Amino acid sequence: xxxxxxxxxxxxxxxxxxxxxxxxxxxxxxxxxxxxxxxxxxxxxxxxxxxxxxxxxxxxxxxxxxxxxxxxxxxxxxxxxxxxxxxxxxxxxxxxxxxxxxxxxxxxx
Amino acid sequence: xxxxxxxxxxxxxxxxxxxxxxxxxxxxxxxxxxxxxxxxxxxxxxxxxxxxxxxxxxxxxxxxxxxxxxxxxxxxxxxxxxxxxxxxxxxxxxxxxxxxxxxxxxxxxxxxx
Numbered sequence: 001x002x003x004x005x006x007x008x009x010x011x012x013x014x015x016x017x018x019x020x021x022x023x024x025x026x027x028x029x030x031x032x033x034x035x036x037x038x039x040x041x042x043x044x045x046x047x048x049x050x051x052x053x054x055x056x057x058x059x060x061x062x063x064x065x066x067x068x069x070x071x072x073x074x075x076x077x078x079x080x081x082x083x084x085x086x087x088x089x090x091x092x093x094x095x096x097x098x099x100x101x102x103x104x105x106x107x108x109x
Numbered sequence: 110x111x112x113x114x115x116x117x118x119x120x121x122x123x124x125x126x127x128x129x130x131x132x133x134x135x136x137x138x139x140x141x142x143x144x145x146x147x148x149x150x151x152x153x154x155x156x157x158x159x160x161x162x163x164x165x166x167x168x169x170x171x172x173x174x175x176x177x178x179x180x181x182x183x184x185x186x187x188x189x190x191x192x193x194x195x196x197x198x199x200x201x202x203x204x205x206x207x208x209x210x211x212x213x214x215x216x217x218x219x220x221x222x
Contacts, residue, residue: 008149033210042199042213043152087151095140095203097211101151 002026004100006088011106012078020073020086020103028093034062034073035087037102043087047073075105083107111136115200115214122190122221130185130217132200138212139205141183143167143175145196146216152199158183159205190221 003025012018024032031050035043049055049064049071061074073086088100116131134141143155154167158177172194174186183202187194197218201211 035210042215043211044213045210048210095205096154096157099152101149 002092002098004088004090004098006086006100006103008101009104009106011108012075014078014080014107014109016078017074017076018078018105020075020088020105022071022073022088022100024069024071024088024090024098024100026090026092026098029066030091030093030095032062032064032071033089033091033097034060034071035089037085037087039084046086078107080107080109113200113202113212113214115198115217117217118215119218120220122187122219124191124221125189128187128190128219130187130198130200130219132183132185132214133181134183134200134202134212135181136202136212137180138202139180140203141177142201142203142211143173143183143185144199144201145169145194146199147196155185155198190219192221195219195221 006022034046036046037043047062054063059076064071085102085104087102089097113134122128139160142157144152146152153169155173156175158164161177161180164175197216199216200214203211
């Protein structure tokens with residue numbers, strides 16, 4: 001079957017760094033996405049990885065290891081506005097996204 | 110502004126009533142999707158359409174139907190609503206076989222009482 005696993009909730013301090021992990025087992029792989037979703041809002045695109053390695057985009061970076069079925073999202077210099085849910089999704093062989101349940105990130109002052 | 114429009118934003122519906130959630134996109138995307146999102150369960154795919162004129166069943170299709178008469182519109186119908194269909198519904202679209210991911214509408218919050 002297809003499965004995406006990520007922690008349910010994480011807590012971090014403003015200004016710090018946090019890493020959100022995602023492991024996956026899917027039928028086919030056409031890339032891995034990270035989305036951000038603030039409470040009561042729609043998910044918005046953060047990053048895309050299809051090759052192994054680290055993709056950096058400002059304060060956010062995303063890493064992929066296809067052989068391990070593993071990705072992480074790294075958030076640096078955390079700000080209060082980063083409090084949100086972070087969704088990991090894998091594009092399968094039909095280019096449909098398989099979604100994890102999301103990680104709720106709580107930022108404390 | 111290009112994107113996806115969903116209507117209504119929220120709705121309270123009596124059980125047994127019929128309801129259509131509307132979704133329109135202006136990006137000429139081939140593929141469109143309907144998801145429901147419930148606390149702790151993440152996004153679950155209800156139905157999808159890879160191109161106008163075709164539809165397919167997702168993970169949780171029972172009690173829902175869709176149509177795709179043209180590229181822009183993808184309505185979701187609840188034939189006879191039940192309380193378990195209380196949820197937040199998101200419509201999304203994508204170019205199809207590409208790496209551009211999905212664009213989401215702002216969602217419809219539906220309560221069935």
